[in-house]
Amino acid sequence: MSELPKTFDPADIEQRWYAHWEANGLFHPDRPGAEPWTIVNPPPNVTGSLHIGHALDNTLQDILTRHARLQGKDALWVVGTDHAGIATQMVVERQMALKQQKRTDFSREDFVAKVWEWKAESGGEITRQLRRLGCSMDWENERFTMDEGFSKAVIKVFVDLYNQGLLYRDKRLVNWDPGLGTAISDLEVETIEVKGGFWHFRYPLADGVTLDDGRHHIVVATTRPETMLADMAVAVNAADPRYQSVIGKFIDQPITGRRIRIIPDDHADPELGSGAVKITPGHDFNDFEVGKRAGFKPADMLNMLDAKANVVQTADGLVPAEFIGLHRFKKDGMPGARELVVERMKALGCLVPHIDKDGEPHDAEPRTIQTPFGDRSGVVIEPWLTDQWYVDAAALAKAPIEAVRSGAIEIVPKSWEKTFFNWMENIQPWCVSRQLWWGHRIPAWFGPEIIDDRAHLDLAVADLAHPDLPRNAVGTKVFVAESEDEAIQEARDYYGS
Known part of the structure; x- marks a missing residue:
């Protein structure tokens, strides 16, 4: 039997035990028949290192997850990181500026490849920090919000909302950041x-x-x-x-x-x-x-x-x-x-x-x-009239409003109900589009809209590769689909070719 060390060495002991737990799959849910228990870690942005707020938040989640395991539940703590579109693109562009480079010096594909390289470095630092905190996360199921599965899910939800009339393209004023060249949120x-x-x-x-x-x-x-x-x-x-x-x-x-x-x-x-x-x-x-x-x-x-x-x-x-x-x-x-x-x-x-x-x-x-x-660029925001994509937030707000009014959901303390209803009843359309190279791309293709048999020379066409577009068209027709092949088929059906 080895002697206990005279002083406690947390760096050595915590690292050794964490490696033991992870090697033996103790963080992976593997209790068939047990009550499932799941918590999702709010994914930190891949824009740098964790801060003290992350330490507190993840410690609280770790306590809840370990307690659930002790209760015999099949506990899963999902871990992941957020691609953080604007923030990440801005960080990478700043690094490029140090080398006298600009995003527009590269093709979109080459720039995105550079962001992926940076993500691998930054994301790795975040996971190392989470392990160092002792977070009992299921690393076998680590996710990233730009993973192929996530991207497919985002596109599917976008198309579904569009087909349900809950997502649409509209010309409205937005907070336009001339420094970043994109619309931003309030x-x-x-x-x-x-x-x-x-x-x-x-x-x-x-x-x-x-x-x-x-x-x-x-x-x-x-x-x-x-x-x-x-x-x-x-x-x-x-x-x-x-x-x-x-x-x-x-x-x-x-x-x-x-x-x-x-x-x-x-x-x-x-x-x-x-x-x-x-x-x-x-x-x-x-x-x-x-x-x-x-x-x-x-x-x-x-x-x-x-x-x-x-x-x-x-x-x-x-x-x-x-x-x-x-x-x-x-x-x-x-x-x-x-x-x-x-x-x-x-x-x-x-x-x-x-x-x-x-x-x-x-x-x-x-x-x-x-x-x-x-808040990122430090540039004066310009209210700018432009075409963007919006979610009909007012329609989506009806269900939670009714849930609170009926008592199905209780707000504690009750005094906050007034604030809740004020938010929900005055909610505005949610602008979900950004003019960025890094992030999820909106699954929309554009072609000219057919209106009667009038010819129009100034056709608003962009990105729709096939089929050849007819001349008796005016305005813009949008094809929203889960893939370019599906969009092309919709276009063929629309144009009759």
């Missing part, structure tokens, strides 16, 4: 107070119309002058006596010359500023809703920026050429669209200067602005 947006300005501009009334006080213009205020290039309306409150006589009349936007309507909407607060608000549905979440209430279809809303937040021509072709290609803000010492808009409005006599307490005029009133930033 949770990935960080609002920060920054020093900004509040500009006031005169918008001239069209056709000789005047306000009751004789003025030939309406004053609007904005913290984002550059969006003026995509204005589609000016909103006033229907109860505001100053503007009741001009509701339904028009304004000629000074820079673009675009004729825009004066519309009634409660979004305009008579007590705030002039009581009139410029409406840019393609670049503001509130304006998007105002625009829809005014009858603007999302497909007709104007977009004045590209994916990198540079000015592009609007669908009506009214943005002056000098603005095309400018960044929305000042960049690399060069003035941006914001600065040029202010300069042009000032030259036209349409800027209302702010007079400070000393009687000095300034282009803008200094303000602290709540500004959205991407």
Whole structure:
């Protein structure tokens, strides 16, 4: 019999016993006939090492799992890691930048291969840490959210939800990160107070119309002058006596010359500023809703920026050429669209200067602005009108709402029921698409939509290899399927070839 060591060496003993447990399959469920017990480890992102929160969370799960085994249950603790699309792609791109490389220097396939290489290294570190913590996980069934089986499951669920009408493609405003070049979720947006300005501009009334006080213009205020290039309306409150006589009349936007309507909407607060608000549905979440209430279809809303937040021509072709290609803000010492808009409005006599307490005029009133930033990129988020894929969250929320109302599910403490119902009853469509190279690819193929027998030259076709597409088509037809072969067959059936 060997003597006990005088001091406890946890590193040696824990490692030796863990190797013994794993070698003898003690973490693998193998009790036929016993009551099954399963817990899934929330998969950590493969973006680095575990932190103290992981240590606490996994310790609690380990206690529960070991207790279940002691009770004679067939306990399975499922272990895995999450591919973490945006976070992982960003980490790899940062590493490439150190070598003076960019993602776009490579093909999609080559870049994804580099991410897999990085995942093998990072994921291995995470599993080593979990073993070092003593987690009694079933390593024989380790999973990764980009494994072939997982990918097939994701695609199947996507197709099933699409066929059930619970998942659809729509044109809506999203939180667009120009730095990452993708839509991001609300949770990935960080609002920060920054020093900004509040500009006031005169918008001239069209056709000789005047306000009751004789003025030939309406004053609007904005913290984002550059969006003026995509204005589609000016909103006033229907109860505001100053503007009741001009509701339904028009304004000629000074820079673009675009004729825009004066519309009634409660979004305009008579007590705030002039009581009139410029409406840019393609670049503001509130304006998007105002625009829809005014009858603007999302497909007709104007977009004045590209994916990198540079000015592009609007669908009506009214943005002056000098603005095309400018960044929305000042960049690399060069003035941006914001600065040029202010300069042009000032030259036209349409800027209302702010007079400070000393009687000095300034282009803008200094303000602290709540500004959205991407929490990873640190870039100002742009509300951007684009086609994305959405899950009908409101339809899916009906079942849990009924379950809580009926008592089938009890929320403890009960005081949180009000919060639950507020969340569920005001839930918005869930944007599930991202513009990334790393991650699950949406199983959709595109071709032209056949509408009557009208010919259309500008066919919106992308990625559908076969069959040859007919000429009597207009618009976009989407084929959602579990494989390209299935999509091609759907296309053949649709086009009759």
